Amino acid sequence: MANGIMVVAETSGGSVAPITTEVLGAARRVADQMGQPVQAALLGSGVEGLAKDLIAHGADQVYVVDDPLLEKYSNDGYTAAMQKVVAQADPAAVLGGQTDVGRDLIPRLAFRLGSTAAMDCLNVMAQDGKVMVERPCYGGNARAIHSFNTSPVLATIRSKAQDPLPRDDSRQGQVTKVDAGLDASAIRDKIVAHEEVAEEGIRLEDAEVIVAGGRGIGSAEGFAILEELAKVLGGAVGATRAACDNGWRPVSEQIGLTGKIVGPTLYFAVGISGASQHMAGCSGAKTIVAINKDPEAIVFKSSRFGIVDDYKKVMPALLEACKKLKA
Ligand SMILES: Cc1cc2nc3c(=O)[nH]c(=O)nc-3n(C[C@H](O)[C@H](O)[C@H](O)COP(=O)(O)OP(=O)(O)OC[C@H]3O[C@@H](n4cnc5c(N)ncnc54)[C@H](O)[C@@H]3O)c2cc1C
Numbered sequence: 001m002a003n004g005i006m007v008v009a010e011t012s013g014g015s016v017a018p019i020t021t022e023v024l025g026a027a028r029r030v031a032d033q034m035g036q037p038v039q040a041a042l043l044g045s046g047v048e049g050l051a052k053d054l055i056a057h058g059a060d061q062v063y064v065v066d067d068p069l070l071e072k073y074s075n076d077g078y079t080a081a082m083q084k085v086v087a088q089a090d091p092a093a094v095l096g097g098q099t100d101v102g103r104d105l106i107p108r109l110a111f112r113l114g115s116t117a118a119m120d121c122l123n124v125m126a127q128d129g130k131v132m133v134e135r136p137c138y139g140g141n142a143r144a145i146h147s148f149n150t151s152p153v154l155a156t157i158r159s160k161a162q163d164p165l166p167r168d169d170s171r172q173g174q175v176t177k178v179d180a181g182l183d184a185s186a187i188r189d190k191i192v193a194h195e196e197v198a199e200e201g202i203r204l205e206d207a208e209v210i211v212a213g214g215r216g217i218g219s220a221e222g223f224a225i226l227e228e229l230a231k232v233l234g235g236a237v238g239a240t241r242a243a244c245d246n247g248w249r250p251v252s253e254q255i256g257l258t259g260k261i262v263g264p265t266l267y268f269a270v271g272i273s274g275a276s277q278h279m280a281g282c283s284g285a286k287t288i289v290a291i292n293k294d295p296e297a298i299v300f301k302s303s304r305f306g307i308v309d310d311y312k313k314v315m316p317a318l319l320e321a322c323k324k325l326k327a
Contacts, residue, residue, distance in 0.1 A: 002090050002091060002092040002151055002152055003036055003037070003090065003091070003092060004031070004036050004037045004038070004039045004061070004089055004090070004091040004092060005027040005030055005031040005034075005036060005037075005038055005039065005091060005092060005093045005095065005131070006027075006038075006039040006040070006041055006085075006086070006089060006091035006093065006094045006095065006152075007020065007023045007024050007027045007038065007039070007040045007041070007054075007059065007094075007095050007096070008023075008040075008041050008043075008082065008094065008095070008096040008097075008101075008102070008105065008106075009040050009041060009042045009043070009050070009054055009062075010096075010097060010099060010101055010102075011044060011047060011050060015050070015053070016050055016053045016054060016057065017097070017099075018159075018164070018206065019097035019098075019099055019157075019159050020040075020054070020057075020097065021057045021164035021165075022097070022157065022159065022160070022161070022162045022163065022164050023095050023096065023097055023157050023162065024038065024040065024054065024057045024058040024059060024164065024165065025057070025058060025162050025163050025164040025165045026095065026123070026124050026157055026161075026162040027058065027093075027095055027124075028058035028165055030093075030124050030125055030126050030131060033125070033126040034092070034126045034129065034131075036092065037060040037061055038058055038059050038060050038061075039059065039060065039061045039062070039063060039089050039091055040054040040059040040061070040062045040063070041062075041063050041065070041082060041085045041089075041094075042054060042062055042063065042064045042065070042066075043065045043067075043070050043078055043081050043082070043085075044065075044066065044070050044071065045066060045067060045068045045069075045070055045071035046066065046071075047064065047066055048064050048066050048175075048177075051064055051173075051175045052169075053167075054173075055171050055172070055173030055175075056167045056168055056169050056171055057164060057165055057167060058164075058165045058171070059173055060173050060174065061089070061173060061174045061175075061176065062173060062174070062175045062176070063085045063088065063089055063176050063178050064175060064176070064177050064178065065081045065084070065085060065177075065178045065179075065180045066177070067081070067180060067182050069182045069184055069187060070182070072191050072194075073101055073104075073105075073191075074187050074189045074190070074191065075104055075105065075108060075189050076186060076187040076188050076189055077182060077187045078101070078105050079105060079108050079109055079112060080180060080182060080186065081178075081180040081182065082094075082105065082109050083109070083112055083113070084178055084179075084180040084181070085178050085180075086109075086113060086152065088176075088178055091152050092131055092151065092152055092153065093124070093131040093152055093153040093154070093155065094106070094109065094152050094153070094154045094155075095124065095154075095155050095156070095157060096154075096155075096156045096157070097156060097157060097159065098119065098120045098121075098156040098157060098158045098159060098261065099156075099159070102156040103119065103156065106119070106154050106155070106156050107119070107154075109154060110154040113152065113154070114150065115148070115150040115151060115152055115153070115154055116148065116150050116154065117154040117155060117156070118133045118135060118146050118148075118153075118154070118155045118156075119135075119155070119156050120135060120136070120156060120158050120261070121133040121134060121135050121155045121156065121157050121158065121161070122134050122135065122136060122143065122157075122158055122161040122284070123161065123162070124155060124157065127147075130147060130148070131148070131153040132145055132146060132147050132148075133145070133146050133153070133155045134146075136280065136283060138276070141276070141279075141283075141302075158261050158263070158284065159205050159261060159262075159263060160205070160262070160263025160264075160284060161263060161284060197250070197252045201230075201231075201236060202234070202235065202236045203236065204236050204238055204253065204255070204260050204262050205260060205261075205262060207235050207236035207262070207264050208234070208235065208264050208265045208266070209230065209233040209234060209235030209236075209264055209265065209266045209267075209268075210230070210235055210236055210237070210238045210255075210262055210264045210266070210267050210268065210282070210285070211226045211227075211229045211230040211233070211235060211236075211237055211238070211268040211270065212226075212237070212238035212239060212240070212255055212267065212268060212269055212270065212272060212282070213226045213237070213238075213239055213240070213243055213248075213249075213270045213271055213272070213311075214239070214240040214242055214243050214269070214270070214271045214272035214273065214278075215240065215242035215243060215246070215271065215272075215273075216270070216271020216272065216273075216292065216293070216311065217243060217248065217270065217271045217311065218271070219248060220247070220248040220249070222248075222311075222312075223237065223239075223243075223248060223249060225311075225315045225316065225319060226268075226270060226315070228319055229268070229315065229318065229319050229322060232319065232322050232323055232326055233266075233322060233326070235264070235266075237249070237253060238253050238254075238255045238260070238262065238282075239253045239254055239255065240254070240255070240256065240272055240275075240278050241254055241256060241258065241259065241277070241278070244259075255278065255281040255282055256277050256278040256279075256280055256281035256282075257276075257277040257278075257280045257281060258277070259281055260281060261280075261281050261284065262281060262282055262284065262285065263284035263285060263286075264282075264285050264286070265285070265286045265287065266285070266286070266287050266289070267282050267285035267287065267288045267289070268288075268289050268290075268291065269282070269288060269289070269290045269291070269292075269299050269303065270290075270291045270292075270311050270315065271291070271292065271311050272290070272292070272299055273292070273294075273297050273298060273299060274290070274297055274298040274299025274300070274301065274302060275298075279299075279302055283302065287304045287305070288302055288303040288304055288305075289303060289304065289305045289306070289307070290302075290303035290305070290306045290307070291306075291307045291309070291311050291314050291315070291318075292306070292307075292308065292311075293308065293309055293310050293311075294308075295308045
């Protein structure tokens, strides 16, 4: 019988990626409810040394596929390697992050395993011995609980939706090497170039404070005061698709259904109407503060605090108040 909650580990800059520690936290909680172990699949080249970090963050067993062919992510290579790992470990669930890798890998892996995948989940839980997941629906206005008729359960978890466990280096775990028997000719997708988008300051996905602007800002220059507030609060600037489409902000700052999903503690929505496609990207924020001159703007429905006025009047006062508080 399937036994274990498996996490697909991701690495970033030679370390375990923050999203993986969050997914491990979720896996640990559900595995404890079910009395099952947490397994981690660690794929890559020269990555074996990271197994201890996965154990320190909650894994009981780490399956390592260390192969030069896995140095860079490829769908063919990672899917084949994961199939081998799943065949050996036989987990009840395979969880990844809602990241570029997770979005690409998990659905295809689900197909190969004859199962199904739930994407962009906020939570994972056990009920009557089964793994269930919770996902946002209706543009983030409601949440749905999904159960599965197929096994294993495959799901991706949204960044910042789950808390990682505190690192504990005294945790013990088992490391198993898996030979995936990869064949270079079977890896048809090749990465021909890798271009890093220069991001200054804090990444949107990691920011505790986001000051986001929309079409109501009116120009690229109008964002200067949002940048200043973000700087004072140690946060990042985000934007709606309308602001990005207008060329006022880079596409890498777009938040929403077709942009980034963020989960800061504090989210300022400035000159943003609150379209569901935008709110789908920020509904995980703990507190939303909306600034909009239209009292009927739908954004106020999702906001904890609302200021009805022209942002050009509100923002300078807000900035000064924040500066004083931070001084
Ligand atoms: C398939 C699909 C995917 C999409 N994906 C995304 C996505 O990922 N992210 C996204 O953001 N959108 C997305 N959209 C677009 C989305 O539907 C909205 O069109 C968009 O979010 C609107 O952006 P906005 O709020 O900046 O602009 P608007 O809807 O035009 O709102 C501007 C707001 O600014 C206010 N305002 C104007 N002037 C001022 C002022 N001086 N001071 C204060 N307030 C002012 C207005 O009252 C208004 O409420 C998607 C749409 C589709 C169809």
